[in-house]
Amino acid sequence: MKKLSLLFVMCLAALIMAGCAKPADKSMQIAAEKFVEELYTVSSEEAENYNRFLELRPADVNELVKAIEANDDALKSMMTDKSYNVLVNNRQNLMFAQYCALNDCTMQVMDVKLTEKEGGAEAGRVDYDFEVKVRFVSKDGTVLDTDSGKGFMRLTKEGNDWKVSDYRGLEYPKEIVVN
Secondary structure: OHHHHHHHHHHHHHHHHHHHOOOOOHHHHHHHHHHHHHHHOEOHHHHHHHHHHHHOOHHHHHHHHHHHHHHOHHHHHHEOHHHHHHHHHOOOOOHHHHHHHHHOEEEEEEEEEEEEOOOOOEOOEEEEEEEEEEEEEEOOOOEEEEEEEEEEEEEEEEOOEEEEEEEEEEEOOOOOOOO
16 A cells, blocks of 8 residues: 555655646757757858948948848848847848858858757746857859857747747857958
8 A cells, every 4th residue: 555655645746746847848859949940051152141230331231221122031030120120230141151152152050059058948038058060162062161150049939930039159160250
């Protein structure tokens, strides 16, 4: 009888602990990975678009804004409006494209590693540190260099979607000069 009571108590404790565990919502992790992949990937088309930005005159501000937003459609859809505006104001949405345009290459993501920050998770919010491994590839397909970058991001639930509400690049690939 004691064994049966002990078994019952252990099962009850296991059920209580399982009920208190954090829900396994992989959608926030998927959203974070997609954001890092989108930000750190530069196609040849994006590099060419950056060169077209340089050809616009300051008087063509509206055209410039349209061109930048067209290049950033995917990024913008993954971020809150406030966070996207900070990214644009800091020119972080262009720095990788600028490097690739000037060096006639593309940048490809090889791996993204996310680490959920302790104490960062609240209802509707989660914080991640990330590390991204990238390679720079010439037009002929030759790998020119590989490197990595590190940063922090916060995702916030907006409706049914997880969106980046804060992004900070802490370490960029060494080839990228940050002003």
